[in-house]
Every structure is written in C-alpha cells, then in structure tokens.
Amino acid sequence: xxxxxxxxxxxxxxxxxxxxxxxxxxxxxxxxxxxxxxxxxxxxxxxxxxxxxxxxxxxxxxxxxxxxxxxxxxxxxxxxxxxxxxxxxxxxxxxxxxxxxxxxxxxxxxxxxxxxxxxxxxxxxxxxxxxxxxxxxxxxxxxxxxxxxxxxxxxxxxxxxxxxxxxxxxxxxxxxxxxxxxxxxxxxxxxxxxxxxxxxxxxxxxxxxxxxxxxxxxxxxxxxxxxxxxxxxxxxxxxxxxxxxxxxxxxxxxxxxxxxxxxxxxxxxxxxxxxxxxxxxxxxxxxxxxxxxxxxxxxxxxxxxxxxxxxxxxxxxxxxxxxxxxxxxxxxxxxxxxxxxxxxxxxxxxxxxxxxxxxxxxxxxxxxxxxxxxxxxxxxxxxxxxxxxxxxxxxxxxxxxxxxxxxxxxxxxxxxxxxxxxxxxxxxxxxxxxxxxxxxxxxxxxxxxxxxxxxxxxxxxxxxxxxxxxxxxxxxxxxxxxxxxxxxxxxxxxxxxxxxxxxxxxxxxxxxxxxxxxxxxxxxxxxxxxxxxxxxxxxxxxxxxxxxxxxxxxxxxxxxxxxxxxxxxxxxxxxxxxxxxxxxxxxxxxxxxxxxxxxxxxxxxxxxxxxxxxxxxxxxxxxxxxxxxxxxxxxxxxxxxxxxxxxxxxxxxxxxxxxxxxxxxxxxxxxxxxxxxxxxxxxxxxxxxxxxxxxx
Numbered sequence: 001x002x003x004x005x006x007x008x009x010x011x012x013x014x015x016x017x018x019x020x021x022x023x024x025x026x027x028x029x030x031x032x033x034x035x036x037x038x039x040x041x042x043x044x045x046x047x048x049x050x051x052x053x054x055x056x057x058x059x060x061x062x063x064x065x066x067x068x069x070x071x072x073x074x075x076x077x078x079x080x081x082x083x084x085x086x087x088x089x090x091x092x093x094x095x096x097x098x099x100x101x102x103x104x105x106x107x108x109x110x111x112x113x114x115x116x117x118x119x120x121x122x123x124x125x126x127x128x129x130x131x132x133x134x135x136x137x138x139x140x141x142x143x144x145x146x147x148x149x150x151x152x153x154x155x156x157x158x159x160x161x162x163x164x165x166x167x168x169x170x171x172x173x174x175x176x177x178x179x180x181x182x183x184x185x186x187x188x189x190x191x192x193x194x195x196x197x198x199x200x201x202x203x204x205x206x207x208x209x210x211x212x213x214x215x216x217x218x219x220x221x222x223x224x225x226x227x228x229x230x231x232x233x234x235x236x237x238x239x240x241x242x243x244x245x246x247x248x249x250x251x252x253x254x255x256x257x258x259x260x261x262x263x264x265x266x267x268x269x270x271x272x273x274x275x276x277x278x279x280x281x282x283x284x285x286x287x288x289x290x291x292x293x294x295x296x297x298x299x300x301x302x303x304x305x306x307x308x309x310x311x312x313x314x315x316x317x318x319x320x321x322x323x324x325x326x327x328x329x330x331x332x333x334x335x336x337x338x339x340x341x342x343x344x345x346x347x348x349x350x351x352x353x354x355x356x357x358x359x360x361x362x363x364x365x366x367x368x369x370x371x372x373x374x375x376x377x378x379x380x381x382x383x384x385x386x387x388x389x390x391x392x393x394x395x396x397x398x399x400x401x402x403x404x405x406x407x408x409x410x411x412x413x414x415x416x417x418x419x420x421x422x423x424x425x426x427x428x429x430x431x432x433x434x435x436x437x438x439x440x441x442x443x444x445x446x447x448x449x450x451x452x453x454x455x456x457x458x459x460x461x462x463x464x465x466x467x468x469x470x471x472x473x474x475x476x477x478x479x480x481x482x483x484x485x486x487x488x489x490x491x492x493x494x495x496x497x498x499x500x501x502x503x504x505x506x507x508x509x510x511x512x513x514x515x516x517x518x519x520x521x522x523x524x525x526x527x528x529x530x531x532x533x534x535x536x537x538x539x540x541x542x543x544x545x546x547x548x549x550x551x552x553x554x555x556x557x558x559x560x561x562x563x564x565x566x567x568x569x570x571x572x573x574x575x576x577x578x579x580x581x582x583x584x585x586x587x588x589x590x591x592x593x594x595x596x597x598x599x600x601x602x603x604x605x606x607x608x609x610x611x612x613x614x615x616x617x618x619x620x621x622x623x624x625x626x627x628x629x630x631x632x633x634x635x636x637x638x639x640x641x642x643x644x645x646x647x648x649x650x651x652x653x654x655x656x657x658x659x660x661x662x663x664x665x666x667x668x669x670x671x672x673x674x675x676x677x678x679x680x681x682x683x684x685x686x687x688x689x690x691x692x693x694x695x696x
Contacts, residue, residue, distance in 0.1 A: 005096040007174035009106060013113035013229055014171045015183035016190070018164040021116045023191025024198065025160045026076075028127070033068045033153055037061070063146060071150040075157035082165065087180045090172040093474040096481055097174030098638070100625040101473060107236025109171055114230035118264055120194065121222035122271070127198045130211050151422045166463040173473045194218075223264040231257035469624070475617030480638040482614070486646040487638075491680075493650045494658060501684050505529050506545035506662060507537035512687045514694055519551050529684050541669075542682035546662020547599035554663055556595055558689050559696045561665055561672040565641070567594055569619075572608035582609060603661040606654035607644065615643035641674045 037043050043056050043064055056064075097105075172180055201214040234256035235249055417425075494500065508523045510516030525544040526532035532539055540554060548557065560567065571588035575581060585608050588594075589601035596604060611619075619640050649658045658664070665672045669685040 007102045012171050012183040014109035016187040017113040017116035019187030020190040024195045027195050029156050067146045067150045071153035075154040079161040087172045091175045094173040094477045107233045110229045110233030114226040117222050117226035121219045124218050128201050166466050170466045227257045227260040230260040472620050476621040483638050483643045483646040490646050490650045504544045505539045506549050507532035507539045538686035541663050541667035549662035553600040607648045607657040610648035610655050611644045614647035
C-alpha cells in the first residue's frame with residue numbers, strides 16, 4: 001500500500017518556534033521606539049532641559065506615539081496578508097507532495113525548531129538585563145518627521161517578519177488544512193508567555209539572584225526542549241538518508257540529544273564569559289561604574305508582556321474590588337481611607353492599566369504604581385561595579401537612550417523625504433559600505449562590520465536555498481500529478497497483456513551463440529514470435545524493430561545495462577548547464593562509454609530532452625530525498641523513470657521513444673538499474689545475453 005501524499009501531520013514545530021521567537025522580537029522593537037520617543041530631546045516637551053533648538057508640543061509628541069502604534073498595526077497587517085497568501089499558495093501547489101520529501105520536511109521542522117528555541121535562550125539574559133549586554137542602534141529619524149518615524153516602524157516590524165517568512169514558506173509545503181494556523185497560534189501564545197516572563201522578571205524581581213534563577217529555569221527549559229526537537233529531527237533525517245535499524249535509530253536519537261544539550265550549555269558559558277569583556281569595553285574611557293550609568297541604554301522594553309501582565313493585574317484588582325463592594329457597597333480610597341464612588345474607582349483603575357504602546361512619560365520606572373513601598377536594593381559588589389553587570393534593579397538615574405549630538409537629537413529644516421527616498425536609503429547596505437547601520441555607533445570596527453555582513457550573507461543564502469526548495473517542491477508535485485494522470489494510459493498502450501508479448505517482435509537470423517549476432521546479421525520485424533521462429537529467426541525483443549535494434553546498438557544496450565540510465569542523465573544535464581543543446585546531447589550518446597550510432601543516439605537525445613521538460617523538478621527533488629538513483633518503476637512512487645515513461649514513450653514523435661528506439665532493455669528482458677515489475681519485462685526473448693555476449 002502506498003504512503004499518503006502530502007503532510008498528514010497536524011503540527012509544525014518549525015513554524016511554532018519561529019513565531020515564539022518572533023513575538024518577543026517585535027515587542028522589543030516596539031518598546032525601543034516608545035523608549036526612544038520618551039527619552040529623545042528632539043521629542044521632549046521640557047524646554048528647560050532640552051539642549052536642542054526646538055522642542056515639540058504635547059500634541060506633536062502624542063502624534064508621534066500614535067504614529068508608532070498605527071505603523072506597527074499597519075506593518076503587522078501587511079505581514080498577515082503575505083503570511084496567509086504565501087502559506088495558501090505553497091500548500092495548494094504542493095498538496096500531493098512526495099512522501100519522502102514530507103519526511104524530510106518533518107525532520108527539518110524539528111531541527112529548525114531546535115535552532116529557534118536555542119536562539120530564544122540566547123536572548124533571555126540580554127532581555128532580563130543580567131548579562132550578554134550590548135550597545136544598540138538608534139531607531140528614531142534625525143528629524144521630527146512623522147512620515148519617517150512611521151516608515152522606520154513599518155520597516156523594523158516588517159524586517160522582523162521577513163527574517164522568518166521565507167523559511168516559514170518552506171514548512172508550508174504539503175501542509176494540510178489547519179496545520180499552519182495551529183502552529184502559528186501556538187507559537188504566538190508561547191511568545192507572549194515568554195514576553196510576560198521577561199517583563200515580570202525584569203520589572204518585578206529586584207534582586208539579581210532571583211533573576212539568575214529565572215534565567216536558569218527559562219534557559220534550561222529552552223535548551224532541553226530544543227534538544228528533544230533536535231533528537232527527533234535527527235531520527236527523521238536518519239530515516240530519509242540513513243539506516244532504519246532500530247538500534248541505530250536509538251543511538252542516533254540519544255546521541256543527538258546529549259550532544260545538543262552539552263553544546264548549548266558550553267555556548268551559554270562562553271556567552272557569559274564574553275559578556276564581561278563586552279561590558280568592560282562599554283565602560284572603557286567613561287566614569288561609569290556600571291552599564292546603567294552610560295548615556296546609551298542597553299535596556300529593553302517589552303510592551304506586549306507589560307500589557308498582558310498589567311491587564312492580568314487589573315483583572316485581579318477588579319475582582320477584589322467587586323468583592324469589597326458586594327459587602328460594603330463602596331470602595332476604600334487608597335489615599336485618605338474614605339469612601340469612593342464606583343465610577344471614580346474604575347477611572348483610577350483604568351489609569352493604572354498600561355496599553356500596548358505605553359504613553360506614560362515615566363515608562364522606564366520599575367514600579368508603575370507610585371503607591372508601592374520602596375523595595376530594598378541588593379548591594380553591589382566591587383567586582384560587579386568594575387564589570388558593570390546588572391543587578392536587576394533600576395538606578396535612580398535612568399539611562400537615556402540617546403547621547404547628545406547623536407541621531408534623533410538634531411532638528412532639521414529639511415522637507416520630509418519621500419517614501420521612495422526612504423526606501424532607497426534603507427537599501428544602501430550601509431553596514432557593508434562603512435556606515436554604522438548594524439550597531440548604532442560611528443566607530444564600528446572592521447571586525448563588527450565583517451561579522452554583520454557575514455551574518456546577513458548567510459541569511460541571504462539560506463533564504464535563496466529555502467525558496468529554491470519551495471519552487472522545486474511545487475514543480476515536482478505538479479509533474480508527479482501529471483505523471484500519475486498519464487501513467488495508466490501509457491502502461492495500457494505499452495504493456496497491455498497479453499498483446500504486447502503476443503504481437504510484433506524483432507528477431508535476427510542467428511542461433512544465439514557467441515558471435516552469431518554481428519554486422520552481417522539480418523534483423524527484421526515479424527508479426528509474432530511463432531512466425532519468427534518458423535522462419536528460423538530468434539526473438540531479440542518485443543515490439544517492432546527501431547533505430548536502436550541494429551548492430552552494434554543491440555550489443556551496447558546489454559554492455560551498458562548497469563550505467564546507461566545514469567550516463568544518459570549526465571549527458572542531458574551537461575548539455576543543459578553548458579548550453580550545448582540537442583546536438584551536444586546526441587554527440588554525448590555517440591561517445592564512450594555509450595557509443596550508440598547517430599540514429600539511435602537521436603532517439604535517446606529526444607527522450608532526454610523530453611525528460612528535462614517534463615521531469616526536471618522530480619529529478620532535483622529526488623536528489624534531496626536520496627532517490628536520485630532510485631529508478632524503480634512502481635505503481636506508488638513517481639521517480640524519474642516513471643515520469644519519463646509516462647511523458648516520453650508513447651505519444652507523438654518526438655515523445656515516442658518506444659517506437660523510435662525499438663530495442664530497449666525491458667523489451668530485451670535485460671535486468672538493469674531501472675527495476676521493473678515482471679509484467680513489464682518481455683519474457684519471450686529467445687536469446688541468452690550472457691551467452692551471446694560473454695564477459696560483457
């Protein structure tokens with residue numbers, strides 16, 4: 001029984017992990033803009049503190065906040081359109097995806113899921129501000145331009161989506177209805193949970209020791225989870241490319257899990273050690289004793305986690321107040337202990353709820369509720385002060401996001417740039433060209449630039465490869481569907497039993513001994529086997545004689561039986577890559593090791609180019625699923641040989657290789673690399689090929 005076509009599973013670990021990674025990234029990006037807007041002097045309403053030549057009004061600043069919110073909504077809406085359209089298009093064009101490619105996709109889904117979960121664990125220490133602290137680039141435009149601000153927000157949010165979008169498309173190949181949606185929703189929920197944990201750990205846990213425990217737990221869960229995914233992925237890949245022995249599978253899974261967990265642990269230890277050097281470099285040449293005291297902040301703000309956490313807190317408070325009102329009919333004023341109306345209580349409660357894009361001026365303070373009692377701060381050791389490691393508490397002097405004179409602090413009278421100009425500026429590849437687009441500092445080292453451009457180059461290559469696989473899977477699925485539709489009719493014409501063995505035959509006037517078939521032999525077509533035998537001829541193959549039924553082509557069909565299919569494929573591939581065309585393919589078949597004559601080589605040339613037209617994607621796909629040399633012709637699997645037979649052997653010339661060539665290995669009952677069922681082999685051949693051509 002053949003395996004079902006398409007991906008019949010209901011979940012994709014790769015898609016889930018991608019969006020679990022993406023949600024906090026987008027949340028942090030939005031937090032960057034809100035923090036920058038609140039701390040930039042260009043957008044400041046405080047004329048006494050501002051060093052710029054102009055300050056903005058409250059209305060202008062509120063417009064900036066609205067621009068950030070609206071642009072983020074627009075960017076995510078655009079992303080959703082492309083996600084839905086891309087997923088639907090890929091899934092529909094690969095509905096009947098080859099089963100072994102499905103196994104490969106499932107295996108890669110586990111592996112990619114493991115990578116993204118590990119990447120999440122990489123960011124936990126940085127987001128919680130304990131170690132792995134880095135300088136970050138400026139995000140605001142150099143002028144107080146709402147157009148440029150909105151463009152930057154859209155660009156940043158869409159940039160986060162694009163990081164995973166092209167890989168996401170690959171895992172939509174062969175997906176059944178609901179698979180993508182279930183995985184995405186699960187990933188978004190996990191991403192929001194991570195964002196809430198980061199927010200709670202960063203803003204509610206004051207002591208560094210508690211943060212370290214939270215980081216340890218989060219990293220351990222991510223590393224163990226990614227290890228399990230990696231082990232399962234190794235199992236699937238081993239099924240497609242490796243041995244299927246049970247003992248071997250157990251060893252692969254166990255070894256992959258422990259190797260991944262150990263490697264991840266070593267990476268985090270190295271990251272922790274390296275972060276100390278990074279912090280020391282950040283403090284070099286300054287009077288600051290910790291990173292918090294630097295003018296440029298290393299902190300992150302995650303409004304999604306803040307929004308959910310504060311909504312949950314508000315819901316608890318609302319439930320508590322409802323319980324109090326049910327007993328007394330009034331709430332207690334927190335300030336003076338007097339009664340408070342229900343309407344006033346709700347207004348006060350609403351004022352404490354922070355929205356997704358928080359508008360509060362003091363959004364960086366740890367305690368959002370000013371009524372909280374001050375909490376004790378853990379004393380910082382001299383070593384921590386020297387290295388500048390975060391303790392987890394907030395300094396009394398909060399770090400500003402921008403230094404004076406940096407981008408975002410200058411007022412410009414230049415007119416707003418057009419969207420075309422803004423796009424052009426973004427596509428200038430400033431990082432590789434020498435500008436500090438990757439790290440937000442004008443003294444970026446050549447090593448930093450090389451690292452940044454190297455990472456983008458690797459990402460670009462992976463994107464191209466992913467899109468290539470999507471195109472190959474779509475093309476191969478279409479070609480396989482066409483082959484399945486045509487194959488029954490073709491096989492009926494070629495192998496209709498018993499007609500094809502009871503009909504015409506090609507025979508020669510020899511006795512079947514060594515040397516009896518030569519250049520002087522007469523080879524001709526007879527109505528059937530009996531007629532040929534009565535005339536003293538021996539049957540060479542079923543069907544009428546053709547251009548390859550002559551001497552010495554009949555001999556070469558036998559002597560090249562173990563490599564002819566592969567050699568012919570190489571001729572066609574080389575012709576395609578070199579641009580040599582049909583003439584090159586014909587000449588290749590006339591050259592060693594094949595050595596056909598002109599007429600026979602022409603038949604092989606036509607079928608080779610026919611196969612390139614109808615079966616090229618199947619051939620490329622088979623390379624990735626380890627079936628490039630699997631030329632078996634079976635009712636269930638569609639291989640290159642099956643496709644060639646369905647499209648190039650029984651139609652009008654030149655797509656009628658069976659009539660053009662006459663002789664072929666299956667018609668001559670020669671077992672070869674194309675393994676065929678018995679009913680497709682001519683069993684009435686009179687000659688014994690090992691006797692006719694001994695030692696060949």
